[in-house]
Amino acid sequence: ETGVTQSPTHLIKTRGQQVTLRCSSQSGHNTVSWYQQALGQGPQFIFQYYREEENGRGNFPPRFSGLQFPNYSSELNVNALELDDSALYLCASSLRGGTHSQFFGPGTRLTVL
Amino acid sequence: TQLLEQSPQFLSIQEGENLTVYCNSSSVFSSLQWYRQEPGEGPVLLVTVVTGGEVKKLKRLTFQFGDARKDSSLHITAAQPGDTGLYLCAGVLNTGFQKLVFGTGTRLLVSP
Numbered sequence: 224e225t226g227v228t229q230s231p232t233h234l235i236k237t238r239g240q241q242v243t244l245r246c247s248s249q250s251g252h253n254t255v256s257w258y259q260q261a262l263g264q265g266p267q268f269i270f271q272y273y274r275e276e277e278n279g280r281g282n283f284p285p286r287f288s289g290l291q292f293p294n295y296s297s298e299l300n301v302n303a304l305e306l307d308d309s310a311l312y313l314c315a316s317s318l319r320g321g322t323h324s325q326f327f328g329p330g331t332r333l334t335v336l
Numbered sequence: 337t338q339l340l341e342q343s344p345q346f347l348s349i350q351e352g353e354n355l356t357v358y359c360n361s362s363s364v365f366s367s368l369q370w371y372r373q374e375p376g377e378g379p380v381l382l383v384t385v386v387t388g389g390e391v392k393k394l395k396r397l398t399f400q401f402g403d404a405r406k407d408s409s410l411h412i413t414a415a416q417p418g419d420t421g422l423y424l425c426a427g428v429l430n431t432g433f434q435k436l437v438f439g440t441g442t443r444l445l446v447s448p
């Protein structure tokens with residue numbers, strides 16, 4: 224059983240650019256959630272995907288968007304990057320229903336200059 | 337507005353000491369999870385508690401879910417340097433989808 228993987232590990236961008244982050248869910252999991260974790264803080268929920276559709280969204284602007292593919296992997300896209308977007312972006316996979324236990328990937332560290 | 341408040345924010349103790357971390361909210365959660373996170377890595381799930389009043393033990397770690405499902409605690413007995421890390425509680429709100437609301441985190445340092 225493979226765990227959650229994310230790519231790339233680190234990324235440096237400049238203000239105004241666009242970025243795509245990728246996540247492969249744990250084997251057997253059909254739900255993917257994305258979180259933003261600023262330095263020294265707990266993760267903040269961005270959105271969740273189930274069956275290739277956005278299933279719920281946190282308090283993030285529309286320039287944060289995502290996709291889920293038939294194999295349950297997912298992408299997070301951020302347009303018009305701002306300095307405050309610098310953070311660790313975490314992907315978590317889970318099985319819809321049950322105790323809602325989510326399993327996290329190692330994250331992508333995004334730095335916006 | 338932070339839905340889940342953790343205390344203390346920082347804790348520095350000696351090996352062998354006991355400690356308790358608290359996670360409090362005014363919201364009711366359908367379940368609550370505790371994670372530990374190492375620097376530069378994603379959170380690792382330690383436990384999920386579901387029933388009000390539930391107590392779960394994981395070796396030297398004891399987790400309790402409040403009777404009203406609004407709060408939780410993590411107690412570590414005889415802490416070891418390997419317990420060092422960021423401890424996060426996360427509540428699942430009954431929103432119709434699996435949204436985790438994370439606490440502010442407790443950074444624990446256990447010195448030899």
